[in-house]
Amino acid sequence: MKCHVPGPNVKVLGRTVHALARFGDELYVESLADCVLLRTLNAAESAYAVVKFSKNFFSYFNYNYYSTEDNEGLKCKISMKSALHTFKSPTHMDKQVENLEIKLDPESCKLIFQLRCKHGIVKTHFVSILDCKAMQAVYTKDLVPNRITSPHKILSEALSNFQSSDDQVTVEVSSQNMLLRNYIDTLADLSKVIRTQVTLKPAEFDGYTIGADTMITFTLKEFKALLAFAEALSLPIQIHFETTGRPVVFIVHNGSTFEAHFVLATSKADNASQITTQNTTHNERTKRKDVSSSNHSARKKPNLNTDISKCLEEDSHLFNFIHIPEEHPVAVSTDGNVGNNNPQIENNMDCDVILPSPTAKALIRRVFKRCFEQTIDLTNIQGTVLAEDSDPDT
Amino acid sequence: MDDEMSEYYFTASMDSGKTLCSLLKAIQFQEFAVFCALAEGLKLTVEEGKCVQASAYVPADNFTEYHVRSDVDVMFKINISVLAECLNIFGSGEESSLKMYYRCEGSPLILVLQPQSVHNVMTDCEISTQTADSVLELRDEDTSEVAKLVLKAPAFLGLLADLERSCDIMELKLSPEHPNISIITYGMQDRSCIDMPKSSEMVQSFNCTHAVTLKYQLHHIRLIMKALAVSTKVVVRCSSNGLLLLQLKLEKEDQRQMFSEFYIVPLLDD
Amino acid sequence: MKFRAVMIDAGPMREFTNIVSTISKLSKECVARIADDQLYFIVSDENSGPAPPILWCEIPHAMFFSEYQMVGLDDDHKDIYLEFTSTNLARSLITLKNAKSLKMKLTKKQCPCLTLEIEVPSSTSQQTRQVTHDIPVKVIPRKLWSDFQEPKIPKPDISIQLPTLKQLRTTIDRMRTMAAEVMLWASAEGRLTLQIKTDTSKVSTRFKDLRVEAFEGPIEHSDSETETQANEDKSNICYCRVDAKKFSMFLSADQISHNRTVCSIVHKRLVVLCLQTEENVKLQCFITGIVY
Structure with missing residues (x-):
């Protein structure tokens, strides 16, 4: 991949990275024929963000530069810290940066960010690629009963009334109003905690459709991050949700060059069995193989659609492809832990949360050969070898 | 009283101690400084290990009155943070007139401050002094100057502020060839490089006899940032032994100038 | 015991916020004594127990509140003494910055609370928003009331x-x-x-x-x-x-x-x-x- 971001858009990219950094520690970059996708997932796997930059966001766009296979773009994972370092101060960048070039250097297995700044200064960051895979979540966005379009200001204003120690918020909606409350853990000492409630009327919003009265609870950390993102770019926020337990999707877009989706898992408010911090264990995930009854409260996990065919019918125009496993999955040696350790992908598709898309099998690229040296056993890859292995780098 | 004062080793007056205070804060990375009242002006020096030496230099024309006895050496060790706090006693929003007195060897340094906007208050301070250890001479007469650059201070500060703090080492590459100035830092897995051609508006002048690559502790380089923030320009001189000298000029509204200077010793390759 | 007070003027709201903010800087815990004519804020030295206090503040309610009603325990014990975390109140009052009105009342939710109902103008519509804060308080028993009386100090020199x-x-x-x-x-x-x-x-x-x-x-x-x-x-x-x-x-x-x-x-x-x-x-x- 090789692309150029014109000056004014560098700030947008910077703000995006800063927002995503408050979600997760790793940034997944994927280039497709018509766009670039940045994704991240938080450690608790309860918050996911994906930002799509269309071709017209860039002044130059070549998604498969360096690729030997015509329709394969870039798929990689870099450390969020490295990305943050490149976009250190977005407001500052607005005045300083004239152009940003992002390109892949397959030789050294690095993603190179080169900023051309005022006064002839050039800043180049050589960021190591941690892994060559993509990541994606599937979630419902459009067929939801509740949709609200909100100016970013009112939500920030409402949140300013809460204590900084509050870490979750409960949103209760009806057609009459929206109530925001700080969520109080049932284990907390009630004689010490302030309870705050803010009432917002439908007239405050640009759009307010409530098909089903409901109450959802989600974490404030990521919510504040996406609000700050909308505020920095002066854009409204669309909120799509259905009911407790199902994820809430926040959409921020400018109608032309980029669109950001922030998906937060919701938990049942005031549910005594809820613990505020927990890590979904793998055991739990594999246990829930049969999730046709989707009412099963997903504890802080975005809910995956249970039926793949349903996904394809959905009007999810941004994310209309899912990595469907091949008929005869190639057995891949996993000693290097490339990330794909689920040979039974078909079975897990319907109950697992976020799947790393198959990597080794279908997507090995000759050009990433060196990246895989330590992590993959090339002898297991089937298919025509277009080039002999050269000597591995020291 | 005046006769007695003329016997004093050192006395000085200033309309406002504010700039002096910000200059002192810029070199305040150690607790103690060596205070020297020379005929040409005031010089305070701070050292960190044997690797960094910073000085603040205030030429005599910055003072409304400046008197140093010619038959003595006025040099003593003083707590620089206490000195800076005293100069700032009425807050940074207030311009206060300043008088300094040093009677003789071993006397405390006496400061008298009066704010310009309030007339019913004044502060007097007595700060104890100690015998000064000798100041390290880092300059080596036998080395030659390999490069000299003059940069705009605010822009240079912006560059330094952008460097990844977690990196230990900063590599400086100077060359007559393009790109003339490169600053490289190495992170855990990544590498960052800033290229500054001599044609850049940031670079006011550039002289380099031959290419050099030098390494410094980033922490030492960052020590100049406070001084850069109050300065207008910085002259960077590089010796053949790698010693870096940064001279910063601070210009006040009345066109008087104050200076700060930093000597930084390079990291030698094993 | 009942307490209800309403504030509708910007000036008193700002002063009240500043007073509570100053108190919260001095100490985390604070006692409010609600009397017929005045509202008192009392802060004690954390180390030496309740008496003598280190801060004593008197607020005559007439100039602050447009409405002020209180009912004490009984005829002999007319006042209400409440202990609360001053930083909680200070933090909640920040909402008062652009507020139209403040209503304070003593309520019983999961525990006794001082409930603040604040009406804030909306930046996007004509309507006002309501923000409610329930600040947990502890009612101080009568036997400890003597600890919170006005300090008697020697005549200053x-x-x-x-x-x-x-x-x-x-x-x-x-x-x-x-x-x-x-x-x-x-x-x-x-x-x-x-x-x-x-x-x-x-x-x-x-x-x-x-x-x-x-x-x-x-x-x-x-x-x-x-x-x-x-x-x-x-x-x-x-x-x-x-x-x-x-x-x-x-x-x-x-x-x-x-x-x-x-x-x-x-x-x-x-x-x-x-x-x-x-x-x-x-x-x-x-x-x-x-x-x-």
């Missing part, structure tokens, strides 16, 4: 007008970086001096031409500690050594718009700082002298 609080605060904050204790000197000639002494430095900030409200001298000085300017009569001077941090915390009251600030000193033993406002609010801070 001198009462002198204070210089601008903001100026004092700037200077004290600089002094605090150098020493933990500050000496306060006041003279019948209208001079006030703040002084710190360490092994390596001595810094004195001297104010003059201050109005002396009262002087009960002459003061007896038996020790050699007393320093004076040349020609000053020792018997006209008294001093007290106090903790610099405590002194600085009171000075954050400079946020409250005031028309009178007085410092009273009981020689060597006590410093009382008193601030009064247009609305007759009286805020008093008691700092015990440090004696070696």
Whole structure:
């Protein structure tokens, strides 16, 4: 991949990275024929963000530069810290940066960010690629009963009334109003905690459709991050949700060059069995193989659609492809832990949360050969070898 | 009283101690400084290990009155943070007139401050002094100057502020060839490089006899940032032994100038 | 027990916020005494138990609240004493910045609470938003009420007008970086001096031409500690050594718009700082002298 971001858009990219950094520690970059996708997932796997930059966001766009296979773009994972370092101060960048070039250097297995700044200064960051895979979540966005379009200001204003120690918020909606409350853990000492409630009327919003009265609870950390993102770019926020337990999707877009989706898992408010911090264990995930009854409260996990065919019918125009496993999955040696350790992908598709898309099998690229040296056993890859292995780098 | 004062080793007056205070804060990375009242002006020096030496230099024309006895050496060790706090006693929003007195060897340094906007208050301070250890001479007469650059201070500060703090080492590459100035830092897995051609508006002048690559502790380089923030320009001189000298000029509204200077010793390759 | 009060004017709302904010800087815990005619805020020294308090604030409700109703326990116990975390109240009152009205009332939710209902104008529509804060409070039993009465202090040796609080605060904050204790000197000639002494430095900030409200001298000085300017009569001077941090915390009251600030000193033993406002609010801070 090789692309150029014109000056004014560098700030947008910077703000995006800063927002995503408050979600997760790793940034997944994927280039497709018509766009670039940045994704991240938080450690608790309860918050996911994906930002799509269309071709017209860039002044130059070549998604498969360096690729030997015509329709394969870039798929990689870099450390969020490295990305943050490149976009250190977005407001500052607005005045300083004239152009940003992002390109892949397959030789050294690095993603190179080169900023051309005022006064002839050039800043180049050589960021190591941690892994060559993509990541994606599937979630419902459009067929939801509740949709609200909100100016970013009112939500920030409402949140300013809460204590900084509050870490979750409960949103209760009806057609009459929206109530925001700080969520109080049932284990907390009630004689010490302030309870705050803010009432917002439908007239405050640009759009307010409530098909089903409901109450959802989600974490404030990521919510504040996406609000700050909308505020920095002066854009409204669309909120799509259905009911407790199902994820809430926040959409921020400018109608032309980029669109950001922030998906937060919701938990049942005031549910005594809820613990505020927990890590979904793998055991739990594999246990829930049969999730046709989707009412099963997903504890802080975005809910995956249970039926793949349903996904394809959905009007999810941004994310209309899912990595469907091949008929005869190639057995891949996993000693290097490339990330794909689920040979039974078909079975897990319907109950697992976020799947790393198959990597080794279908997507090995000759050009990433060196990246895989330590992590993959090339002898297991089937298919025509277009080039002999050269000597591995020291 | 005046006769007695003329016997004093050192006395000085200033309309406002504010700039002096910000200059002192810029070199305040150690607790103690060596205070020297020379005929040409005031010089305070701070050292960190044997690797960094910073000085603040205030030429005599910055003072409304400046008197140093010619038959003595006025040099003593003083707590620089206490000195800076005293100069700032009425807050940074207030311009206060300043008088300094040093009677003789071993006397405390006496400061008298009066704010310009309030007339019913004044502060007097007595700060104890100690015998000064000798100041390290880092300059080596036998080395030659390999490069000299003059940069705009605010822009240079912006560059330094952008460097990844977690990196230990900063590599400086100077060359007559393009790109003339490169600053490289190495992170855990990544590498960052800033290229500054001599044609850049940031670079006011550039002289380099031959290419050099030098390494410094980033922490030492960052020590100049406070001084850069109050300065207008910085002259960077590089010796053949790698010693870096940064001279910063601070210009006040009345066109008087104050200076700060930093000597930084390079990291030698094993 | 019942309590309900309403505030609708911007001025009182701002002052009330500033008062509570100052209190929260002095101490985490605070006691509110709700009486018929006044509202009191009492802060006690965290280390030495409830009595005597270090802050005593009286707010006559007439100028603050447009409505004020309270019902005590019974005829003999007319007041309500509540203990709460001052930072909770201070933090909640930040909402008052642009508010249209504030209603405070005593409620019982999962525990007794002081509920604040604040009406805030919306930036996007004509309607107002409602923000509710339930601040948990503890009702103080009658047997402990005696701990929260107005402190009885000895008659001060001198009462002198204070210089601008903001100026004092700037200077004290600089002094605090150098020493933990500050000496306060006041003279019948209208001079006030703040002084710190360490092994390596001595810094004195001297104010003059201050109005002396009262002087009960002459003061007896038996020790050699007393320093004076040349020609000053020792018997006209008294001093007290106090903790610099405590002194600085009171000075954050400079946020409250005031028309009178007085410092009273009981020689060597006590410093009382008193601030009064247009609305007759009286805020008093008691700092015990440090004696070696």
